[in-house]
Structures are given as structure tokens and as C-alpha cells.
Amino acid sequence: MVKRERHRYILFKLIREEKIDIKPKAFLKEIWKTIWYYFGMKEANKIGLWLIELNLKENYGIVRCSHLSKEFIITALTLIKEISGERMTLSPIKTSGTIKAIKKIQEEIFKKKIN
């Protein structure tokens, strides 16, 4: 029996100094560029990348990918050094199998920050 492909949601933090507005398209383009550069077609076709949320006010984002390609996405996020000419660090915080759980974690982390 073929196993069903599952989703993984990755919550990541953006660490940057300048607050330039980044378009989600530019962000996704940079991730795809990194995936293509390091892993090529062989892995790129299995990834199933989807940008769920990109919050530039609170500097976090959530991407969805296939459970098999989670490590490739984490690597790609790690190896990105700049987007739209702005130097930044994308640091994966947490991975989850459901969007409900990742939202809960995101709320907890950013509520703590506000308090």
C-alpha cells in the first residue's frame, strides 16, 4: 500500500535590522532559488512548498511542505542570506503536522514576547 503524503508546517523567525517591505513572491522566489541551487530537480519536484503566512510586523512566517522534504526546506531557509537586497537570517523555530498546532505555538511564542 502506498503511504499518503502528509504535510509539515514550519514556523520560522526573520531576524533583520532594516524594515524593508518584502513581497511574498520575492520571498518564495528566494526559497525556490536556494532549493534549485543546492538540490536540483530531483528534490524540487517533491517539495510541495506553500507560503501560509508572512508577518513582517512581528517578523515570522509559516511555510507548508511535504513531510518527506522538511529537512530540505529547513536547509534552504538556513542557507538564505538575503532577500530583495536586505541581509537577514531565517531561523526555523518549530515544525508541526497541523496548522492548528503551529498557530498555537506561534501565538504562545509571540504572546510571551509582547508580555
Place this chain on the structure above:
Amino acid sequence: MSYFETRLKIKSNNNSEIERKLSIYEEIGVKNIFLEFIESDNLLNFKRIRDLNLNSKMKIYYRLTLLPKNIDDLRKKLKKYRNLDGILAVESNDKKIRAFAAKDSRVDLISLSNIQMVKELTYGLISLTKGNNSFIEFSLSPILKSNRFEQSKYLRALYKAIQKILKLKGNYIFCGNFDNIYDFRHPRALASVCHTLLGMSLNSAKKGFRENVKLLLQRARNRRDELYFESGVRFIRKEDDNG
């Protein structure tokens, strides 16, 4: 078990700079960090910064990296720093010095931080460190270089070295060793990089950031313990025995 970043270079005595770097690591989510002092800073400096109350939630450990010019120089330095309260590492471009350091039980860590050192890793050196329960450290900072040619060369050298060390079941750890604050990365993310780009299993990669670092800390603790003889053997004082 939490991850360790085992190398954050401290170049100046400027507290605000140290605290800024620590705050970035804290923001990334690192919980354990090693501050590294280069041997040209003297021991007093090492103690001064160690006694500082750095405003950080992270657990801070200390290491000193010796950069010997030749074997005699290494001998002198090891004599000077043998009772050091922290991790003692040796970094050298000369493979004879590295082999000598690997034979010495006072050295906790042999640091390989550039392509030349990684290329020169031999089965002999792995075996010596294994025999002494010391560790070989690979630096991951060249992976984030902008020069693609140098980056791929380093990845290839690192891949070959890691295959060697896994084959012999040697002792290894990974460190970030980044200078620029925008290059700072969480060790878990670096473990993913090792898994996807260096052909090692995720567990082996994680081991280089967690379990092996714990063993290294235990080794340094045992080195300072006068009653410790070797793994599984510890002297007992007569008074302790009576008590």
C-alpha cells in the same frame, strides 16, 4: 536534550559587543553556547570575562583555543593551561602539531576550521582522538560563504572527512564558528544542513551538536578531577572510604 553552539569567537573585551552577539543567539533560540578565547588573549583575560555577569538566559561555557607555532610551543602552552577551567582546543595548519595534540590527554578538542585542515584529516588522527576520548571539531562557517566555488570545494572536503570519521566511528562535533551576526544559525538548522548536504543521517548530525558535546564537557570535567584515572576508574580517598 538541547543543542550546543560550541564556538562563538570573542575578539574584544567590549562587553556590549559580547552581549549583542549573545542576544542574537538567544533570539534564534540557542540554549547553550561556548564563548571562545583565542590563546593570544592571556589567561587573566579569560578569567576576567568568565567572571563577568553576562546578561543572558543561555547557559554559557568557555573554551580556549591554542594556536601553536610548533611542537615545542604547544608543549609550553599545554603546561601553562593544563588546569584550565573550560574546554582546551588546539587549532593548527601543521598536521604534525595536530597529531601531537591528538596524542596528548590534556587536549579536549582538535579544531579543523578551514578547507586545508579538513582535507588533511587522516584515519590516524581519528584513531588517536578516539583512543584519548578527545574530539575533532568541524567548522560550518565556510558553508555560508558567498563564493560558490569555495563553498562547493569546502562541502566536498567536509563530505569526504565525515565519511572517514563515520566509518571509524570517531568522535566528532560541529560548530558554527560564525563571525558576522547575520550568519548566526541555530544548531538544529545546521544539523539539517549536515543531513541534506553532507550525506549523514539526521541522528548522526544531531549527535554532533548534542550528545557528543555533552561527552566533551564530561571529559573536560574529568580532566580537572584529580581522582579520575580513566573511563570507569576513579581513585577513592581513604577518608571518603571510611565515611
